[in-house]
Amino acid sequence: MSDAHAGSSIRSDVVEFDTVDDLTDALAGEGYLIAPDLAVVLHLATLLDRPLLLEGPAGVGKTELAKSLAAASGRELIRLQCYEGLDDARALYEWDYARQLLHVQMLRDRISDELASHETLSAASTALARTDVGVYTEDFLVPRPLLSAIVSTMPTVLLVDEIDRTDEAMEAVMLEVLAERQVTVPELGTFTARSSPWVILTSNDTRELSPALKRRCLHFQVAYPTAEREQQIVAVRAPEVAADVVADVVDLARRLRELPLRKSPSIAEVIDAARAAALLKQGDDAIDVSADGALMSLLVKFGTDLEQVRRSLDADGSAKSRSTESAATGSSTVAAFGAARSRVGVGARR
Numbered sequence: 001m002s003d004a005h006a007g008s009s010i011r012s013d014v015v016e017f018d019t020v021d022d023l024t025d026a027l028a029g030e031g032y033l034i035a036p037d038l039a040v041v042l043h044l045a046t047l048l049d050r051p052l053l054l055e056g057p058a059g060v061g062k063t064e065l066a067k068s069l070a071a072a073s074g075r076e077l078i079r080l081q082c083y084e085g086l087d088d089a090r091a092l093y094e095w096d097y098a099r100q101l102l103h104v105q106m107l108r109d110r111i112s113d114e115l116a117s118h119e120t121l122s123a124a125s126t127a128l129a130r131t132d133v134g135v136y137t138e139d140f141l142v143p144r145p146l147l148s149a150i151v152s153t154m155p156t157v158l159l160v161d162e163i164d165r166t167d168e169a170m171e172a173v174m175l176e177v178l179a180e181r182q183v184t185v186p187e188l189g190t191f192t193a194r195s196s197p198w199v200i201l202t203s204n205d206t207r208e209l210s211p212a213l214k215r216r217c218l219h220f221q222v223a224y225p226t227a228e229r230e231q232q233i234v235a236v237r238a239p240e241v242a243a244d245v246v247a248d249v250v251d252l253a254r255r256l257r258e259l260p261l262r263k264s265p266s267i268a269e270v271i272d273a274a275r276a277a278a279l280l281k282q283g284d285d286a287i288d289v290s291a292d293g294a295l296m297s298l299l300v301k302f303g304t305d306l307e308q309v310r311r312s313l314d315a316d317g318s319a320k321s322r323s324t325e326s327a328a329t330g331s332s333t334v335a336a337f338g339a340a341r342s343r344v345g346v347g348a349r350r
Helices: 019-031 036-048 062-073 097-106 109-116 121-130 145-151 167-179 213-216 227-237 243-257 266-281 293-299 303-349
Strands: 052-055 075-080 093-096 141-142 158-159 183-186 189-192 199-202 218-221
Touching: 019 036, 019 062, 036 052, 036 062, 036 199, 062 075, 062 158, 062 199, 075 145, 075 303, 093 109, 121 293, 141 145, 145 167, 145 183, 145 189, 145 303, 227 243, 227 266, 243 266, 243 293, 266 293
Parallel strands: 052 199, 052 218, 075 158, 158 199
Antiparallel strands: 093 141, 183 189
């Protein structure tokens, strides 16, 4: 089961959250600042024992929420990372064929003796079919993430990450787990959850999920946080960075997200950029985060996006320069005009 338990962290004290505030405070203790409306929906999901589907752009903290929830509640995190071509053998379970073959080879002599009394191959084949050689038992069953969450005796958080990268056939495979908290293995029967997992599914909105899946989940559309909240998040994750640097980096990230980029800066990338800006800043000297190429390498990850960002920032810079020049010219004009009026006025009075 080792591959099903990526990033798990188990504490002896498993926590249940009585109120939304308890949940919010516990997540904050893990460095996750959850939005109030999302906190309410997440709390309902834990109380109602319903899966929670989080949809939204990549990098808004959907996966991090599941990790923080597991850490805050003392539950084991079991993660199923979805991808194109994922099948039930990698999501549910598979049989250890090598061990099964070795088991049969060890029993070969005894099986041969048992079949020796049959005069025809057909009779021997029929007898072999009736013989239980014990290859379809739990000893040879290899649980993958979904089954691991069901059979675990420890309370778990099951994270089904980027479910939109699979197809609808794989969604159908998951419905039994999501709706009934059980997995059916034809050779062994049905495994019912020993400790009902908290289930969080994430989607980056790359395709529409099936109504059957959505019907079984609570749903929340996650967006990028406000500038104020994002500054708070960065400050919590990177407390060593000065507030003015954090504000500048967050402002830059928000400007970039307004552009039609292939990939907008994630919150994690903004945190890294803030840390980098603090390292690049020399003493009390200010740093122009929008002009620093090293910071752009942290926030912009595609060449075509970088070209678009440079054009946009250059255009903004030119517009600001024109505005400054216009203001300066206007001030000069006003001053000159005022002086001329004074001269005219003096002459008139004369």
